[in-house]
Amino acid sequence: MRRLWLGLAFTLALVGGPSRGAEPAETTAWFTLYAEEGEKVGRIIETVTVRPDGREIVDEQEITVREQGAPVTRIVQTNTRREDAQGRTVFLSLYSLVGREWTRIEATIRDGRAVIVRRTASGHHQSIVPLPPAVRFDAGEGLLAGWDPAATPSLEFDNFNLDFMVVEHVAITPATGAPPTAAPTANGGMSVLRSRYEGGSLQGVSRLTLDARRDIVAVVLPRFGTSLTVRITDRATALAPYEPYRVLPKTMTKSPFRIPPGALQGHIRYRFTFQDGLEFPLPQTGEQKAVLSGGAAVVDICETCGPGLPTDPAYLADALKPTAWLQSDHPKVRAIAARVINLKVSDTRRMQMLVEAVVPRLGRIDFTGHFSAVDALNRHAGDCTEAAVILAAAARAAGIPAKVVNGLVYSRERYHGVSNAFLPHSWVLAYVDGHWKSFDAALLTFDSSHIALTVGDGEARSLAASGQLASLLDWRDLAEVRARP
Incomplete structure (x- = not known):
C-alpha cells in the first residue's frame, strides 16, 4: 500500500542540474520535496564533480515517514552517474536505505548493454539489459534546451x-491546466507532461513546469490520492x-458510493x-x-467476469520462473x-493452504x-505487497x-482514520484447475x-506504475449488476 518514493529518482534526473561547458570542479544544487498540501516532506542534494577523466553526478534524497502506531522510518536514496571525458555514461549506482x-x-555500461547487479542483505541477482544506440541516461535533460514544441510537439527518446x-x-x-502544486512560471514558460512507456504500455506520468529558457522550475509526481x-x-x-x-x-x-457487503460479493x-487524455x-x-470505448473504461468485476490471463505454454512457463523479486528457488520459499x-x-x-502458510510469516x-x-x-x-510476493x-x-x-x-470500515475509501493494494493471480483465479494473502478474501x-x-516498476496509473482515473460511475428475475 505504497510507494511514493518509487520512481522519484527518475524525476530528479530531469530537475535542472549544471549544464555542460565551462563547469567548476564541483557544484551543488538544492531541492525540496513538498506534499500536495504544501508541507515540506524531504530534501534532495545534487553534487556534480568534474574530473580530468569525466564527471560524477550524485543525488542524495531523504524523506521520513510515520504511519499510525508505527515508529518514524528514515528513507535515504543515493543515485550516482559517472561519465567519461566524452560525456558518455559508463556507470550508474543506486543505494537505498529504508530504516535498516x-x-x-x-550498472556497468559497455558494448551496448547494461550489466546490472542488484544486492540486498539476502543475496544478489545479476541481469543484462540491451541498450538502444541512442539511449539516454539523463532522463532527457540535455534535450530540453533545444526543444521547439511548435516544430516537434512530442519530444521522444x-x-x-x-x-x-x-x-x-x-x-x-x-x-x-497546470495543477495547483506547480510553481509559477516566468514569462514564456510552459507546463508539459512527461509520459513513460515500456513495451508500448503506459507506466507513469509527471508534470514539469519549465521557464522561458526551458529550465525546470518544478516536477509534480502524481500518485493515487496525492502527489x-x-x-x-x-x-x-x-x-x-x-x-x-x-x-497511507x-x-x-x-469512494463516490458506499458499497454494501452484498454487492462486494457480487458483480460491480x-x-x-x-x-x-x-x-x-x-x-x-x-x-x-475491461473495455475501452469513447475515451472511457468500463470495468466489470465478479467471480467469473474476466477472460483471464493468457494460458499458452510459454506464458505459463514464464509464470513459473524464479525472478529477483519472486525467488521461488530459494530454500526458505521452497x-x-x-x-x-x-x-x-x-x-x-x-493455493488456499499457501495463503494460510504465508500469513504468519510476515508477523509485523x-x-x-x-x-x-x-x-x-x-x-x-x-504489508500486502510483501504478502503477495x-x-x-x-x-x-x-x-x-x-x-x-x-x-x-475498497475499505468500508475505518482504516487509518479513513472509511468508505479505495486504497492501493496487491494480491496474486494463480493458474489453478484450468483458469486464472485471485488469492489475497493480506485480506484473506477476494471481492x-x-x-x-x-x-x-x-x-x-509494476508497483510504481499501478500508483501512477490510478492517479489518471476519473471515477464516473459505480453500480451493482444484478441478474433479472
Whole structure:
C-alpha cells in the first residue's frame, strides 16, 4: 500500500542540474520535496564533480515517514552517474536505505548493454539489459534546451531507468491546466507532461513546469490520492527541519458510493475516464473484464467476469520462473511450498493452504519500502505487497503459475482514520484447475472491489506504475449488476 518514493529518482534526473561547458570542479544544487498540501516532506542534494577523466553526478534524497502506531522510518536514496571525458555514461549506482534495510543496484555500461547487479542483505541477482544506440541516461535533460514544441510537439527518446532496471520510452508533450502544486512560471514558460512507456504500455506520468529558457522550475509526481512536488530551492530551505510524512491516509480516496457487503460479493461495474487524455487499457484477469470505448473504461468485476490471463505454454512457463523479486528457488520459499506439493488436492486448495502458510510469516505490519519474497521472509515484516510476493513465489515453487497484481481495493470500515475509501493494494493471480483465479494473502478474501491496474512479477516498476496509473482515473460511475428475475 505504497510507494511514493518509487520512481522519484527518475524525476530528479530531469530537475535542472549544471549544464555542460565551462563547469567548476564541483557544484551543488538544492531541492525540496513538498506534499500536495504544501508541507515540506524531504530534501534532495545534487553534487556534480568534474574530473580530468569525466564527471560524477550524485543525488542524495531523504524523506521520513510515520504511519499510525508505527515508529518514524528514515528513507535515504543515493543515485550516482559517472561519465567519461566524452560525456558518455559508463556507470550508474543506486543505494537505498529504508530504516535498516538496504538495497544496492549497480550498472556497468559497455558494448551496448547494461550489466546490472542488484544486492540486498539476502543475496544478489545479476541481469543484462540491451541498450538502444541512442539511449539516454539523463532522463532527457540535455534535450530540453533545444526543444521547439511548435516544430516537434512530442519530444521522444529512450531512457535507461536504473531504479526499475529497464529501458523506457519517454514522451514530453505540452499540457493544459497546470495543477495547483506547480510553481509559477516566468514569462514564456510552459507546463508539459512527461509520459513513460515500456513495451508500448503506459507506466507513469509527471508534470514539469519549465521557464522561458526551458529550465525546470518544478516536477509534480502524481500518485493515487496525492502527489509529490520537487522544486529547486536554496540550501537553507532544503536543510530546514520537516515533519514525518504520513503516506497511507493520503493515498486513500473516498469512494463516490458506499458499497454494501452484498454487492462486494457480487458483480460491480465501474466506469472511468482518463485525466490529460492519457488513456490506457486495464488488465483482463479471471475476475476482471475491461473495455475501452469513447475515451472511457468500463470495468466489470465478479467471480467469473474476466477472460483471464493468457494460458499458452510459454506464458505459463514464464509464470513459473524464479525472478529477483519472486525467488521461488530459494530454500526458505521452497520450504513453504513443500507442505502442499505432494498433497492429493486441487490446485485451488493448494493455493488456499499457501495463503494460510504465508500469513504468519510476515508477523509485523510494516508499510515502508518494497521487498522481495526472501527479503520479506528474513525481515518477518511487511504489508500486502510483501504478502503477495511471498505467496506468488511459494506458488511457483509448488509448480503453480502465479503473477502479482497491483491495483485498488475498497475499505468500508475505518482504516487509518479513513472509511468508505479505495486504497492501493496487491494480491496474486494463480493458474489453478484450468483458469486464472485471485488469492489475497493480506485480506484473506477476494471481492469485487479489487480493481487490477498492473500484472507483473512483484517488481518495483509494476508497483510504481499501478500508483501512477490510478492517479489518471476519473471515477464516473459505480453500480451493482444484478441478474433479472
